[in-house]
């Protein structure tokens with residue numbers, strides 16, 4: 651998906667602050683962080699949203715969570731806590747249609763949002 655901004659970042663064709671990459675996922679800092687830690691974790695293959703996941707993606711989804719756990723430790727926020735968010739579709743506030751998980755922490759957050 652050459653027109654997809656996250657595919658370009660993952661391929662190294664657009665600049666980013668990449669913090670983790672393996673054969674399945676990439677993680678890079680959000681360009682507009684809302685907290686001291688704000689990392690986006692995305693599958694390397696283009697999947698538009700949660701709506702486009704298939705049963706064969708189940709291990710990939712599990713891997714996204716384990717990478718989030720690894721990065722939370724690396725950022726030193728695993729004990730203080732953090733929030734994982736996957737926005738989906740218009741009402742979910744999704745603006746980039748390449749599936750990604752936000753890892754946000756380093757400050758106390760309010761809930762519920764809305």
Ligand code: 5GP
Nearest residue numbers: 655666678679680681682737743744745746
């Ligand atoms: P969404 O609203 O789709 O869940 O989140 C998209 C996120 O991507 C936003 O938080 C936005 O700041 C971030 N973002 C948009 N364009 C870029 C970019 O080119 N580079 C990086 N690192 N983050 C981006």
Ligand code: ZN
Nearest residue numbers: 654657696748
């Ligand atoms: Zn993409």
